[in-house]
Amino acid sequence: MSTPASAATPRYILMHENDNVAIVVNDGGLPAGAVFESGLTLREAVPQGHKVALRALAKGEAVRRYNVIIGYAACDLPAGSWVAEAQVEMPDARELVNLPISTNLAAAAAPLEGYTFEGYRNPDGSVGTRNILAITTTVQCVSGVVDFAVQRIKNELLPKYPHVDDVVGLEHTYGCGVAIDAPGAMVPIQTLRNITLNPNFGGQAMVVSLGCEKLQPARLFPKGAIPIQNGGGADPALVCLQDAQHVGFMSMIASIMRQAETNLAVLNARRRETVPASELVVGVQCGGSDAFSGVTANPAVGFATDLLVRAGATVMFSEVTEVRDGIDQLTARAATPEVAQAMIREMEWYDNYLKRGGVDRSANTTPGNKKGGLSNIVEKAMGSIVKSGSSPIAGVLAPGEKLSQKGLIYAATPASDFICGTLQLAAGMNLHVFTTGRGTPYGLAEVPVIKVATRNELAARWHDLMDINAGRIASGEASIADVGWELFHLLLEVASGRQTWAEKWKLHNSLVLFNPAPVT
Amino acid sequence: MSTPASAATPRYILMHENDNVAIVVNDGGLPAGAVFESGLTLREAVPQGHKVALRALAKGEAVRRYNVIIGYAACDLPAGSWVAEAQVEMPDARELVNLPISTNLAAAAAPLEGYTFEGYRNPDGSVGTRNILAITTTVQCVSGVVDFAVQRIKNELLPKYPHVDDVVGLEHTYGCGVAIDAPGAMVPIQTLRNITLNPNFGGQAMVVSLGCEKLQPARLFPKGAIPIQNGGGADPALVCLQDAQHVGFMSMIASIMRQAETNLAVLNARRRETVPASELVVGVQCGGSDAFSGVTANPAVGFATDLLVRAGATVMFSEVTEVRDGIDQLTARAATPEVAQAMIREMEWYDNYLKRGGVDRSANTTPGNKKGGLSNIVEKAMGSIVKSGSSPIAGVLAPGEKLSQKGLIYAATPASDFICGTLQLAAGMNLHVFTTGRGTPYGLAEVPVIKVATRNELAARWHDLMDINAGRIASGEASIADVGWELFHLLLEVASGRQTWAEKWKLHNSLVLFNPAPVT
């Protein structure tokens, strides 16, 4: 990767020596006539992050980036042309047969030892990075009441329990008016169940139910589904609004506050203790991507992913439609054939899900992606996959499943930022890393979100929203390894309690349960 | 309908003289051996709201309620038996061919004149019942920022504009990470567009966008889509967070607050004026239904619906899966063959939507419905349709469409309370009537919700959540007409500014956009 120094010099970034396109790095793009160090001259103006042809491409010739065919030239393109979206014809999706299985397994890297953070050790062995009272809801019907109660709890109870960070109502739109016995309905149900078990909630589950909803508490938490203790029992503490004991609105609020206080007292006794970095469970994703996502922020995250795996931690990468076009890379990196098969199973499931809706994986890309220089989903996918680093893939989770192993995990989720984040929470994430090129103020109430900017300009403009600036990689001020290490250290600090910008402003996006089944 | 007086006497309600089952009215149900006035003796205990066989039913014989076959006896049932869910085999859905078209058109009832309310007349001719600053969002990404801004606006600006009732961020989970070109994607998009035009928002549209999302402002509001004036222009005022002018988080908040203040100043000049009852646009729906929904609350709503239609107002009824089994009644009541065809088109669309997800209309019923005595979707549907009264059906709306006529309208929506309410808001509802038997604290920030209890016991227990008690119909204290008139008068009062219980407690459920297309 070439990153010349001066900001004024025309510069491009080449991802692989076999590539025949590279992306323009300069802020504001470059005008026609600009001459690169290599001698290449631009035939036309090219916006920042967009592709330039390094040599003449004949109509129909493969356009190659990341050493992968991202499409075919739609017309003859002389050297120095802007290779815009319209000039690249997208290839078909790789068929899910005859894939390379476990053929590209990186040799085990040296363990990374001695790194620790200050976390909350839970009875089930998991470790929280925050100390939060979460109130699970079975159905949207109760969320107005829970909002009211949460305000009262924050104002009247929380000051008495200073070791508790926050109170969060786990509001969602599932629970009734849905086809709860349909194929796929298990996805939102197990997601909500497993979110309740997130390490940041300290095993103090508490549920508010309406009473007549389809998602009955016994269905959400069948006997034995909860491996944690709650106030002495194996079931989560339950407040049911339709119970005969609730006479008048304030009796419902009183019931919720009474249970909340019981749980707050237990949570308030939690203390941070030194734990090894291997207790980190990091979910990585990207959103508002541009062409720099795949050359600055995502590679830096990939570097940190490798460090985390070496430290014995867990890292999840996700976003099915953004790995679909690189499935052969992933099956080749599957630690075992079973892992490769599970990956193929998830791709097939999503292919069918999209097909039922009349679309395919190319529905992923956004106007912002294209404005940012990403021609199509193949190019976007190659830049997205690099977040996973280079380690063998140790396991695969279906949407809504909970982790049961460490290492690098493929957690299959939609790419939608909120659905992906919600499913990673359900898997057991205790830290979230989010890269963005166009910029998004994304944040979750349940877990700290570290946001990584792909460009200097964004990092400067959103100086109090972006936690790390990977744009310095494009400007030559830092290497991928530099930013990767910086992120690794920041992860340990944030896990120990340092606030991210999203936490400081209390920017909280909604939980969005993935429901592939119909509503009724 | 028989409603004997004393509370201790065993009583049942018969809906139609041809019915062979009736429902037990007494609080707490009745024990085996209870003798009704008719001489019928219960063979077994029957819970309140559940069905008793009025005469012996042979296995396979039609079980008839509302003079409709709600199923077939699964076994021999002697007179006085409890006809529980397991004893009723559900019939197939009525095929959508050879339906009676406009064969049952009620003679035009005498116009109801002289009724008025105090409403906010808008430039486009619509009338609001509240004066609300609504902030439309294009995408979930911005909702944390909008929440922050709304709090600041409420604390710092709203006190300066005392004629404005509230500030509401129109948060939703659509806008990106969705297949925006898929068949069906127009549903959420036109829903959000039309909600922005709701009469309660006074034509002061204001939009917060991220910038790179799939649902671009120009796609949400194409030229000419907005028939209202906004600060002098035809486009809604737009704040785009990714705009270069936004340096730092507080600059985004400042932009939103600046635009909000401009809109607040215009809204603050609105005054209530006397308008005819014909300006009411009432959306009716039910949720948490029991067997009393169809004999007390819903018939009373149906009575009020007829009054409203006679007064020249608009009433929407909805909930496709709850009218599907009564489609023949509805096509017979269609004012024109075109209306009947539109109704059939909506049923077919939903049949196919459910089928793609592997279910049918029977996925509608809930555990609470069944506990409340409703055996299946056919029985539930018959009790749901009565909300529509007896007028001819003047028009049909597809999901997300905006009203363009008055009278009784079938607005096709899912039965899900939040999705139905959201779609009725998009249609232009300025008052919402919600009946419930099991009880739900449902409320919306955008429009007043009047909640009607089906039973005395619920009305007493939830005395500060239910606005009207239709249970008095079952106990013989009031007639359907009495409660219907009471509701009609309450509608005019609430439209004029009287607060409902949900408003008093600020119980606000989420907007839920109906998205029949996949997420990516």
Ligand SMILES: [Ca+2]
């Ligand atoms: Ca992504």
Ligand SMILES: [Ca+2]
């Ligand atoms: Ca994403």
Ligand SMILES: [Ca+2]
């Ligand atoms: Ca919310």
Ligand SMILES: [Ca+2]
């Ligand atoms: Ca209903």
Ligand SMILES: [Ca+2]
């Ligand atoms: Ca409903």
